[in-house]
Amino acid sequence: MDRRRSFAISGLAGFVLLAASGCHSAYVEAVVRNDSGAAVSLVELDYPSASFGTETLAAGGEYHYRFKILGNGPTKVIWTDSARQEHTVAGPELQEGLQGRLTVALSASSATWNTQLHR
Template sequence: MRFLPALALLTSLTAATGCHSAYVEATVSNRTNKPIELLEVDYPSASFGTQNLAPGADFHYRFKVLGSGRMKLLYTDSAHQDHKSDGPFLKEGAEGTLAITITLTEINWQPAPTVTTGR
């Protein structure tokens, strides 16, 4: 019977310290005065997006980086003009937060998620 409490403690310690899954928490913000009709963010091995992003709105997405490569943002504005912006280069295992802000004059990417070692 003494074995069960020790096993429970070992299991909970393993769960608390064992696994850590790296991911990027991205937020795309429309800081223009017009809606964005189609938005796509490409990252190594996949992409995400939305059909509409209202002025002043944010779109949140969490993803895991598999492979390495440069990010890209593609979007179509309300005047049906296509826009493209190259983002940071990501390596597999990158993690952190990423803010992509679309303004009337530019697209800001900040900061570039990085790979954390020592796990």
């Protein structure tokens, strides 16, 4: 009986250590910031296997979204400015398993990408 109990306690301790070691799903915390000086609309960020967006983003506003990268591929951001002109700016290539932060700052006619991603 003591041997079984010792084995069960060892197994439980191993499970607790595994759970505490940081086993979690990799995700990206994305922020789209409007630095254009005017409201923008139809904001969309495409990434491997999916996309997200918002209908409007006020001047100085931010849109936060959390996602998991499935597959590898390019990113791009698309938005319509206050003069109703659509803009598309290519972003970085993303690989499955990356996690961290991705920030896209929209200006009047361009976008700046800042990635803080790691495995």
